[in-house]
Amino acid sequence: MSLRRLAVYAAALTLSAWVLAPIGLIGLAAVTSREQLYRWPRPLWPQPITLDTLAFFLRQEGVLRALGNSLVVAGLTILLATALSAPAGYALARYPFRGREAVQLGLLTTKMFPATALAVPLAVAFLRWGLYDTLVGVALVHTALSVPFVVLIVASVFRGVSPELEEAAMSLGCNRLQAFWKVTLPMALPGLAAAAIFTFILSWNEVFAATLLTVNHRTLPALLVHSVVAEGAPLHYRYAGGFFLVLPALVIIFLIRRYLLTLWGVTVR
Amino acid sequence: MDLADGGHQQGKPRSEPTTPYLLVLPSAAYLVLFVFYPMVQAVLLSVTEPRTGTFTLEHLRRMVTDLHFWPALRYTVLITALAVPIQAALALAMALLINTRFPGHPYFLYVCAIPLAVSDLAAGLIWLSLFTERGYLNAILLRVGLLSSPFNFLSYESPGWLVGAIVATEVWRATAIVMVVLVAGLQLIPRDYAETAAVFGASAWRTLWHVTLPLLRSSLQTALIIRTVLAFQLFATVVTLSGRLVPVLAGETYFWYSLYRNPHVASAYATLVLLLSAAVTWVYLRTLRTPEEAA
Numbered sequence: 001m002s003l004r005r006l007a008v009y010a011a012a013l014t015l016s017a018w019v020l021a022p023i024g025l026i027g028l029a030a031v032t033s034r035e036q037l038y039r040w041p042r043p044l045w046p047q048p049i050t051l052d053t054l055a056f057f058l059r060q061e062g063v064l065r066a067l068g069n070s071l072v073v074a075g076l077t078i079l080l081a082t083a084l085s086a087p088a089g090y091a092l093a094r095y096p097f098r099g100r101e102a103v104q105l106g107l108l109t110t111k112m113f114p115a116t117a118l119a120v121p122l123a124v125a126f127l128r129w130g131l132y133d134t135l136v137g138v139a140l141v142h143t144a145l146s147v148p149f150v151v152l153i154v155a156s157v158f159r160g161v162s163p164e165l166e167e168a169a170m171s172l173g174c175n176r177l178q179a180f181w182k183v184t185l186p187m188a189l190p191g192l193a194a195a196a197i198f199t200f201i202l203s204w205n206e207v208f209a210a211t212l213l214t215v216n217h218r219t220l221p222a223l224l225v226h227s228v229v230a231e232g233a234p235l236h237y238r239y240a241g242g243f244f245l246v247l248p249a250l251v252i253i254f255l256i257r258r259y260l261l262t263l264w265g266v267t268v269r
Numbered sequence: 270m271d272l273a274d275g276g277h278q279q280g281k282p283r284s285e286p287t288t289p290y291l292l293v294l295p296s297a298a299y300l301v302l303f304v305f306y307p308m309v310q311a312v313l314l315s316v317t318e319p320r321t322g323t324f325t326l327e328h329l330r331r332m333v334t335d336l337h338f339w340p341a342l343r344y345t346v347l348i349t350a351l352a353v354p355i356q357a358a359l360a361l362a363m364a365l366l367i368n369t370r371f372p373g374h375p376y377f378l379y380v381c382a383i384p385l386a387v388s389d390l391a392a393g394l395i396w397l398s399l400f401t402e403r404g405y406l407n408a409i410l411l412r413v414g415l416l417s418s419p420f421n422f423l424s425y426e427s428p429g430w431l432v433g434a435i436v437a438t439e440v441w442r443a444t445a446i447v448m449v450v451l452v453a454g455l456q457l458i459p460r461d462y463a464e465t466a467a468v469f470g471a472s473a474w475r476t477l478w479h480v481t482l483p484l485l486r487s488s489l490q491t492a493l494i495i496r497t498v499l500a501f502q503l504f505a506t507v508v509t510l511s512g513r514l515v516p517v518l519a520g521e522t523y524f525w526y527s528l529y530r531n532p533h534v535a536s537a538y539a540t541l542v543l544l545l546s547a548a549v550t551w552v553y554l555r556t557l558r559t560p561e562e563a564a
Contacts, residue, residue: 005371008366008369008371009371011362011366012366012371012373012377015359015362015363015377015380015381016377016380017368018441019380019381019383019384019441020380020383022395022396022398022399022441023383023387023395025395025398025399025405026394026395026398029398029405037403038403040403040405040418040419041408041411042403042404042405042407042408042411042419043408044405044408044409044412050473075558083295083465084295084296084299085296087286087292087293087295087296088292088293088295088296088297090292090351091288091289091290091292091293092490094289094294095289095292097286097289097290099290100289103293106297106300108550109321109550110300110304112498112546112549112550113304113504113543113546113547113549114498114499114501114519114520114542114546115307115502116501116502116504116518116519116539116542117307117311117539117540117542117543117546118303118304118307118308118311118539119522119526119539120302120311120314120522120532120536120538120539121308121310121311121314121536121539122306122307122525123526123532124309124310124314124532124536125306125307137463140303141303143303143418143440144298144299144300144304147299147300148300151296171435201385201386204388205386205387205388205390205391206388206391207388207389207390207504207505208502208504208505208519208523210525211523211527212523212527221388221390221505224390224394225390225505225508228394228508228509229512230527230528235397235398235403236391238394238397238509239394239397239398241391241394242367242391242393242394242395242397242398245387245388245390245394246387246391246395249386249387249391250383250386253382253383253385253386254379257293257379257382259450260378260382260385261378261381261382261449261452261453264382264385264446264449265449265450265452265453268446268449268450268453268491268495269490
């Protein structure tokens, strides 16, 4: 029995190391000086620990603006995706309407169609509509990518709020809208916040569409792809860039660690 | 639904027949405009002559005869075929460990889920710091005395290592989503099944093989198909680790659009990705529907 327990712990530790070690190493690389990153024999431990590499990255042209752009796009995406998905999620959770199955099938199908296939035709269309190379344009695409997921998350959130409470409010004289506003919405807020966080991560991490749709208004991932592929950015720039991409995601996923399984579990159903 | 108080038992709201449709309409319209319209547009662009607007197969011909086309198709399939089974095995190991509910398993679940929040680009840059010539892997190999001069894992001279590095990165990044599906699937299996098997003297292995895995089959299928569809989007990991040394379909879409400024051939690639995804989705829907029809 104790041998079995030992085996379980050993396996868990090994797998944890497999996940954590690369993140630790990029963190280490990000605080290593440029000179040491290129030296051979290559020292494993930075001596001394320095913020020069990170500062160098942030001082590069366009980096701070790209960071800002990423945040603006994510913010717009959250607003749009929530506004569009919340009503649909509510309908799926509460109404047994005809065509419900078709809606769910449609969501499942759209979920499967990748940004890779949508980005080129959208870029062509956006050139015509005056949305090419704008943050709004990128946010519109990110919204399209997140709506199918957010609808499912929101539907499961509303399913978690008992409809009887809503009915009680209605029998006490509220109309449907008031009942929703005063009873259901406050109870669903934490779940809706989790959906917003999911949307943030999706938008923050989206690379392909952002890369194809922007030239002068790149998001951070788009800027990094451009500097790595088209301009051959140096290693320390790449490490610092990777570090800044991962950092917010790590913080956020730590904050919502308790809802991780539910959140992502819903989206893959 | 037709009677005013018919919804009592499940707490259904009284019938307001147009309300659900009005609620669904905005998101449905949005998806039509930003998902279905561009999908149609991708197909049209790939068969339209830009100046005259007439039908042409020229873009498709240019795609298929391009130097990078067959390697891109081959590498996309190869990387998927190598990464997906490893992801499935690792994710199953993680999920089974979590399912033993050992003390500390919530932390283990959290650690395993971290890559969910890491983009393919970030994963590529992270693993670049390991595999590059001055990377951590070479530094460690030097430290333990297996190397004296740095070995270039990411060069065209060692395509095996190059593909290996991409597969490792993909496995690291995308095992998490498979794990989530499997953990959710395991939670649906009643615990007494395994306990009953144990009472009748089945070993842990036999219980896993004959009880747990068959019950987990549909979750496993879902996870595998999601991974396969996502694999056609393989882009940033490959580009950061190999540039264009290992061409892939999504990468070629990017190069044709951004580098060659040819949206038509890029659309041909996009259409191909679309068709492959649709094919796998079709299989997905079929496998999903089977258990329902059987029940």
